[in-house]
Amino acid sequence: MPGQTITEKILARASGNEVVRPGDLIMAKVDLAMGNDVTAPVAIARYRELGIENVWDPAKVALVPSHFSPAKDIASAKLGMTMREFAYEQGIEHYFELGRGGIEHILLPEQALALPGHVIIGADSHSCTYGALGAFSTGVGSTDLAAVLATGKIWLRVPESVRFVYEGVPNPWVIGKDLILSVIGLVGDEGCSYQAMEHTGPALGHLSMDSRFTLTNMAIEAGAKSGIVVPDQITLDYVKQRQELHRRFTDYYVYDSDPDAEYAATHTVDVSALEPQVSLPSLPSKSQPVSTAERVKVDQVFIGSCTNAKMEDLRIAAHILRGRKADPRVRLMVIPATQEIWKQANREGLLDVFAEAGATVSTPTCGPCLGGHMGVLGPDEVCVSTSNRNYVGRMGDKTAKVYLVNPAVAAATAVLGRLSHPDEIGVEAPRLNTVGELV
Amino acid sequence: MTDVIEGPAHVYGDNVDTDVIIPARYLTTIDPAELAAHCLEDLDPDFVKRCRFGDVIVAGRNFGSGSSREHAPIAIKASGIACIVAESFARIFYRNAINVGLPIVECEGITDGAESGQVFRVDLAAGVVENVARGRSHAATPLPSFMKEILDAGGLMPWVKRSLDAGGEVSVGVSADEPVQADWRLD
Numbered sequence: 001m002p003g004q005t006i007t008e009k010i011l012a013r014a015s016g017n018e019v020v021r022p023g024d025l026i027m028a029k030v031d032l033a034m035g036n037d038v039t040a041p042v043a044i045a046r047y048r049e050l051g052i053e054n055v056w057d058p059a060k061v062a063l064v065p066s067h068f069s070p071a072k073d074i075a076s077a078k079l080g081m082t083m084r085e086f087a088y089e090q091g092i093e094h095y096f097e098l099g100r101g102g103i104e105h106i107l108l109p110e111q112a113l114a115l116p117g118h119v120i121i122g123a124d125s126h127s128c129t130y131g132a133l134g135a136f137s138t139g140v141g142s143t144d145l146a147a148v149l150a151t152g153k154i155w156l157r158v159p160e161s162v163r164f165v166y167e168g169v170p171n172p173w174v175i176g177k178d179l180i181l182s183v184i185g186l187v188g189d190e191g192c193s194y195q196a197m198e199h200t201g202p203a204l205g206h207l208s209m210d211s212r213f214t215l216t217n218m219a220i221e222a223g224a225k226s227g228i229v230v231p232d233q234i235t236l237d238y239v240k241q242r243q244e245l246h247r248r249f250t251d252y253y254v255y256d257s258d259p260d261a262e263y264a265a266t267h268t269v270d271v272s273a274l275e276p277q278v279s280l281p282s283l284p285s286k287s288q289p290v291s292t293a294e295r296v297k298v299d300q301v302f303i304g305s306c307t308n309a310k311m312e313d314l315r316i317a318a319h320i321l322r323g324r325k326a327d328p329r330v331r332l333m334v335i336p337a338t339q340e341i342w343k344q345a346n347r348e349g350l351l352d353v354f355a356e357a358g359a360t361v362s363t364p365t366c367g368p369c370l371g372g373h374m375g376v377l378g379p380d381e382v383c384v385s386t387s388n389r390n391y392v393g394r395m396g397d398k399t400a401k402v403y404l405v406n407p408a409v410a411a412a413t414a415v416l417g418r419l420s421h422p423d424e425i426g427v428e429a430p431r432l433n434t435v436g437e438l439v
Numbered sequence: 440m441t442d443v444i445e446g447p448a449h450v451y452g453d454n455v456d457t458d459v460i461i462p463a464r465y466l467t468t469i470d471p472a473e474l475a476a477h478c479l480e481d482l483d484p485d486f487v488k489r490c491r492f493g494d495v496i497v498a499g500r501n502f503g504s505g506s507s508r509e510h511a512p513i514a515i516k517a518s519g520i521a522c523i524v525a526e527s528f529a530r531i532f533y534r535n536a537i538n539v540g541l542p543i544v545e546c547e548g549i550t551d552g553a554e555s556g557q558v559f560r561v562d563l564a565a566g567v568v569e570n571v572a573r574g575r576s577h578a579a580t581p582l583p584s585f586m587k588e589i590l591d592a593g594g595l596m597p598w599v600k601r602s603l604d605a606g607g608e609v610s611v612g613v614s615a616d617e618p619v620q621a622d623w624r625l626d
């Protein structure tokens with residue numbers, strides 16, 4: 001009998017089976033369920049239809065206002081109220097009020113709520129992000145979340161796994177974002193439909209957790225059900241630090257894939273041949289090296305979102321922006337992913353660097369990433385963004401154009417006023433360590 | 440749920456994502472009628488005007504990709520669309536549609552020669568989709584029986600409620616006489 005992948009092992013435990021195989025239908029026990037201010041109100045309405053009084057386990061539920069938070073209008077204030085009142089009513093302690101939270105996909109790992117080996121179900125498509133910890137995590141809609149709130153379980157089809165083996169040492173300015181944009185370009189927007197993308201290989205030893213969260217964050221942009229990285233020392237150190245900081249010591253499970261596990265496909269990526277990438281409008285799969293892309297003029301640069309607004313990202317952007325100004329015609333906006341990141345960036349003086357460069361620095365929110373508020377694009381405007389989707393109308397008007405990049409490219413673009421490679425700035429690339437610090 | 444759906448089609452291409460089905464600017468409501476009023480407006484501004492109760496959507500690959508917003512299938516269902524037939528679906532959208540009780544059928548080759556206005560006939564039980572205008576039938580990917588059960592119940596919530604009311608465990612009920620199909624790839 002062939003071995004199992006990490007994904008199969010996690011789902012076997014969660015479903016009470018010795019072994020599961022791709023294609024098996026299982027009922028999996030959920031370790032953490034998440035909803036946000038857009039999806040939770042719908043889930044709560046569905047949940048009420050069941051006539052059940054209490055959610056299955058309030059300690060395993062996280063509710064995070066992020067998308068239209070701070071409330072942008074009365075309607076979104078009401079969505080926030082629905083979620084807040086439900087959290088209080090149900091005794092859900094992992095409700096993160098404004099000023100104490102941020103974007104869920106960065107917040108839950110930071111809070112030691114998302115952990116290795118867990119099954120995490122989030123009513124948000126980028127819930128695949130938690131896979132960077134070695135968890136099985138996937139995005140669902142509100143009704144699926146409602147069923148989980150009621151029963152603590154979810155039906156799943158065990159996915160095939162596709163393996164991505166990263167070799168070599170990343171070039172200057174190349175981080176997790178560039179790896180995943182190039183992989184999506186390779187496999188296509190539905191190239192990994194229904195599958196688990198397993199990221200592995202020696203090059204991951206050079207990637208911080210911040211970079212790995214970006215790798216798994218964009219699994220959905222390849223149509224995948226989940227993305228996953230087998231835990232190593234970098235993962236375990238991160239988890240330990242997070243657990244100690246937040247005094248949360250939930251058990252977790254460290255799995256590895258068996259050497260004879262079966263994969264639907266294996267792709268090898270030589271990261272030493274990669275340079276910073278850009279995905280042209282209006283599909284993430286339209287990725288190419290920045291150096292070969294047309295130098296389009298931009299109206300807005302957005303450094304934010306669950307994809308690239310972590311400490312590593314902000315440090316890289318500040319490295320370029322320190323002592324420089326954004327082009328007078330460019331609106332530069334920086335939105336740290338969580339309050340904890342905001343505070344750390346403040347302590348390190350990065351927020352000051354951004355403000356001096358002429359950027360707005362805002363409170364954590366999804367904001368412009370989904371065209372929600374705080375920087376919605378107008379007709380024909382061009383935006384270079386560190387987020388994950390450049391679909392038609394995603395960030396505002398349907399004629400606006402969005403280019404997806406890493407934070408170094410975004411910062412360089414802000415300075416020069418047109419899509420730019422960070423080398424054009426004439427500052428040496430920072431060296432990064434595996435905790436996302438510049439050394 | 441009726442097993443046979445017949446109606447004129449609205450035909451679209453590949454990668455119809457949930458941002459164009461219902462843009463974020465309308466996500467501050469959860470009212471189906473309000474959502475339906477803006478369904479697909481960034482892709483096809485006339486859809487709302489043209490769409491009649493019982494129409495179908497026929498589309499290319501990766502329908503419903505992107506955001507997990509259930510507002511997307513809710514908006515489509517509330518527009519009166521009786522069924523979506525596509526070459527392939529993004530998985531979250533697929534689950535969401537079944538969960539809200541919107542029939543959805545994966546059918547390879549269905550966009551060949553498909554044009555808006557042509558009548559399509561979808562036999563959910565038989566797993567056959569026919570482009571009536573062209574007289575061409577296509578085999579659809581069959582739904583596993585428990586997903587049919589969910590659709591028949593009117594969505595996931597009534598289905599879960601039924602199991603809970605019966606005091607039973609909620610389960611996908613895979614039985615020995617319905618072996619799991621390893622090539623079935625719809626979640």
Ligand code: SF4
Nearest residue numbers: 126305306366369370
């Ligand atoms: S930052 Fe963007 S992609 Fe991430 S959760 Fe928010 S809206 Fe979704």
